[in-house]
Amino acid sequence: MTIQEIDPRITQTRAKALEAALMLIRDCGIGQVTHQSVSAKSGISRSTLYRHWPEVSDLLNDAFVLVSKPPISEFVSQGSLKADLYHLLSGLVSAIQNTEWGKIVPQLIAAAAVNKGSADLLHEFVQERLEVAEQIILAARRRGEYNSDITPENFLILIIAPVYYRFLLAGFPIDDDWIEGHVNSVSPLFKNRSR
Amino acid sequence: MTIQEIDPRITQTRAKALEAALMLIRDCGIGQVTHQSVSAKSGISRSTLYRHWPEVSDLLNDAFVLVSKPPISEFVSQGSLKADLYHLLSGLVSAIQNTEWGKIVPQLIAAAAVNKGSADLLHEFVQERLEVAEQIILAARRRGEYNSDITPENFLILIIAPVYYRFLLAGFPIDDDWIEGHVNSVSPLFKNRSR
DNA sequence: TCACTATGCAACAGATTGTTCTATAAGTTA
């Protein structure tokens, strides 16, 4: 009952090909991803690519899986709700502006609109992130900092959504000052109870 | 000095081809839009399509222009800020759920990420809509209903962004109850002044 | 060492792409 060893050649081929695919997705969009273009970019032969991924959609899916499963860091409170929210948004903005994620997510959104597999992947990713971020609100509630009719989920979306809106739709810049102002803007909602 | 008459054959060809292109974008994504597929869907011959749009990107661009220039309705206040915001979101959600716009915008976002022309188009569209919606806030301010440090633009994004987030990223449903709850959630901000 | 198998390469038929030419039909002008 030994553990199944995986041929390192397969691992290498997959890694190289998916990295090339991600570069193509990022720079040219999913429409430019073909067995041929991935072969040219990765050095993997076309026949090998067909053997691993008979359809381009299989390749795209694996590439999206790769980028939508980043490590989720443990929640450590910064001490206050405002500080935690600022920290959350800083991380998000940094991921969007300085990592592959920012370049890939628009393509994943487009893929999700026409492909159920991609949609499931994207929604699962977002759901997972929301659940992690919910710890922020629950911790604040325990400290008595958060006491609102707004559900943690809706409140988090209120915080996070403008970042994506500015980035994906408006093309507005996002800097530390804006993040700080944004957190301050919503802070009156921490304790308001609407009726 | 007569007005230049446009050959109706050209107008027809363009209309038919762009309609077909939009259907392909909506159903299959921009990657599936080719002169051939548009020809098959529209009945326009391939050679004619090449004459009108030498590159696929030209065709895509014209299609996106078509869909991103919808008529902007005059602002008529519903009487209160809450009612105006509810009205604004209802219209947006309806456009997203019941018209082409909802199916096309994910593709336009993806195109914008790799193509400056598409990006300009999208950002201009969003900017224009924000400016129209700003009338809501300005009217509320005149009535004394809105008095906040949050700029009208930032406030509107706070209102609008969660709709797009739920639709594009989370895949969450959006119904009238949610819209109403959302407007109520942010209503404490109408008059709050943060410090 | 030996069996196994993933890879690269060449070759291939079939489809797609981009271009050009010609006949025809539709539009415009007088």
Added chain:
DNA sequence: TAACTTATAGAACAATCTGTTGCATAGTGA
């Protein structure tokens, strides 16, 4: 109406791309 101008459809084409296969090679595990 007749004479013109022009847009389109269709065919044909070389070039490229797609998907598949067979085979030699080289890396892997026992």
